[in-house]
Amino acid sequence: MPRDGSATRERILETAERLVIDNGFAATSVDRVIAESHSSKGSFFHHFASKNDLARALVERYAAADVAHLHAALEHARAATDDPAKRVVAFLSYFENDADAIMSAQSSCLYVSILTERDLVLDGTSGQIEEAVVAWRDGFAELLRAALPGRTPAGVDIDVDALSDHVFVTFEGAFLLCRSTGDSGHMHRQLTVLRHLMEALLGAVAATPPRRRRAGTPSRH
Known part of the structure; x- marks a missing residue:
């Protein structure tokens, strides 16, 4: 010990x-x-040293787990298939299949609680949150940029970074729905809808069947 x-x-x-x-x-x-x-x-x-010092440590710890969860999903997607479009679907399925575990571990997202505090934004604590958001954007954008060529309608210019941010937006919106309605099933349903939309965009099908959450998999989004 x-x-x-x-x-x-x-x-x-x-x-x-x-x-x-x-x-x-x-x-x-x-x-x-x-x-x-x-x-x-x-x-x-x-x-x-202070309550604000605790907040900084909380964000550092939470963001590290958050980014680790992202990297685990990226590794899962790359190992699941060589098809770029199916990798996008596998990435989203990773979280969709973990939705119940995510909600059993937390009722909302720490980031929102921190960002509503003006002092914590001004003292730089929120900077770690921005870094995590950018990591999610860059990670999913890499999958999208490999998958999109030749699969989108002619003349349609897709903002890949904005589309990548939609993963993060879906998580945060689902947390809000779950908390406001008392129905934790919104997380799974919203992630399923996001996967369906990406499948429609890319003309892809799921690369792997639904899986059970592995022991030790980070439960944060």
């Missing part, structure tokens, strides 16, 4: 992430994080 305090720090971060996603950053007090993580004020301030 680690004796350097890393387990305590991780426990505080896990608790704070859940509370911030469920209640918002402003409504999550340091005292509540300490109480629900079964730590102490001394332990908290040993690891985090």
Whole structure:
């Protein structure tokens, strides 16, 4: 068992992430994080100089897991098929098949909770979120640029970056639908619709059959 305090720090971060996603950053007090993580004020301030310092650590941790999930999906798509269009579909299917697991792990997205706090935007905390968004855009755009030539209607000029951003937009919109209606099934349905739209655009079919979520697969979007 680690004796350097890393387990305590991780426990505080896990608790704070859940509370911030469920209640918002402003409504999550340091005292509540300490109480629900079964730590102490001394332990908290040993690891985090302030509540805003905690926010920066939360975003760094969440964004790292988010980008790791992206890379896992890209690797899955490339391993599934050599057909560029089917790789796009395989990428989307990866998340579609994990939709229930994603929603069981979190009720919303940490990014939204952080971006509503003006102080955190001004102090640069939001910069890590922008980097993650760009990573998603670039990752999916690479698949699209390989798949689109010769598959789109003549005369149609597709903004690949904007289309790539639609993956991220679908996730965030689905989180909003799930939370506002109390129906977590919206995540799966919206990802299915996105896959169908991409299949229609590319004339592609699913590269792989639905799969079960593997143990250890990151559950964040």
